[in-house]
Amino acid sequence: MKFQEKLDKIVRKNNSLLCVGLDSDLDKLPEKFKSKKNPQFEFNKFIIDTTHNLVCAYKPNSAFYEAEGADGIRELKLTCDHLKKNYPEIPIILDAKRGDIGSSNQGYIKYAFEYLKVDAITLHPYLGKESLEPFLDLKEKGFFILCKTSNPGAGEFQDLSVILNEVKDPVPTKSGRKNASLDSSASPQNDIKLYQYIAIQVATKWNKNNNCMLVVGATYPKELVEIRKIVGDMTILVPGVGIQGGDIEKTIKAGLNSKKAGMIINSSRGIIFAKDPRSEAKKLWDKINFYRI
């Protein structure tokens, strides 16, 4: 099954656009887990077992497992195995933000899709489509390309205006029409930002297998509106609600596609390190659905 189909199914089943980020930093785990044999895995199992019917995806961030070396990677693997065995209908998005030249990307592919057996991965766009083709050729998997990230300093390069000498393929809009403002007349006056150009390239050139998606931070709702116009109904992963400060109402209104879906709204620390993670997840699930309808 293709990633998007799997996602659509669980979105319907759990009536959810909520993704729980498994940023299970060992140092921040509750004491009762720290003393267990596989603390990160046992903590994740608890989080998963208590929130599985509220989510459309889980997103473990590889950084927090790599931090513990081989042991952490093993616990991440146990976490993915637990998900695959008990909740095979829930997609796993590995937040790894990888991006290397083609031959090295094969290593990351083996890590994500053969070893961990996740359904999707986040990727850096900087090396271009050609470098990421080993990923994009995998038709069944999902690829979330960083577009406008949630951090305060994201604009340093992402907001630079770029000069397009020629844009051969005008961009289809949500309604299927061509978008004149991104047509071959594109010039500095069009003021296209780098993050917009990445959205254009991903939507028009990278997505032959319909397996590309974008990452856009909830902390930038204005930019989310613009990106939604560029990419039509494409799924957008939206981190940055909760502790990072993104506003749910603004985010939902900015990002929904024509089917009142097309977003995966991620909260990590705000849920998993809450006193009652299920209750915190349920609150966010409620909020998302309140503004979604």
Place this chain on the structure above:
Amino acid sequence: MKFQEKLDKIVRKNNSLLCVGLDSDLDKLPEKFKSKKNPQFEFNKFIIDTTHNLVCAYKPNSAFYEAEGADGIRELKLTCDHLKKNYPEIPIILDAKRGDIGSSNQGYIKYAFEYLKVDAITLHPYLGKESLEPFLDLKEKGFFILCKTSNPGAGEFQDLSVILNEVKDPVPTKSGRKNASLDSSASPQNDIKLYQYIAIQVATKWNKNNNCMLVVGATYPKELVEIRKIVGDMTILVPGVGIQGGDIEKTIKAGLNSKKAGMIINSSRGIIFAKDPRSEAKKLWDKINFYRI
């Protein structure tokens, strides 16, 4: 000791700008290593023990170890431990191309500098300086920021012309003078490419602790010349010679700094999978020094 001092010492001791890339893909190892208990480590140990007096650094690419999951990470750790114990004077550059928001970067920092105990890491610039500050604050470590990568499709975003409304800090050139062409008069006419702007930002804003360096592919000698003008004597990691097609003579002439150094020239597959890795490393060492002087 700061990364740059450590590098300068070994460059002098081994009279070398050569870095051997430990891209030790398990599937590509010679048969005699595949049957060993720790095949990637045993292979790396063989490569290191036979080339250590020819190199200025080793650069393991994390992708090829992650590909084997927890076992691979353990073998990467064994490799780093072997280097630290037997050749502590040789810097280890972890080629991991990481780049996340600040709190997640802490996980990668723990992986690289506490678990593996490497000396430097490669980083993606896309999220901006603010996101990478947890790295850049580590004064003793080295940070190689991707600037112009070696892959054929690198230009998709890296070569975009960007519009700078204001460049407050003119860029110091090799000779210490200010570079007028990047002055506050910067405009579309100056035709500054994204990769050049990244070099400018890293050289003028990111490098307060003198621990920033760049990655520029040997496949782009013209761009290497331009980047050298922007960053003065800053060290540049240059992958892409050998199998990727970069020309040694052009690369050396394009990239040397005012001290006839400032480059780390990496070859991975061309050396480690050669019939006689030491002889192949020695050939490249000879060539580099032939054109260097």
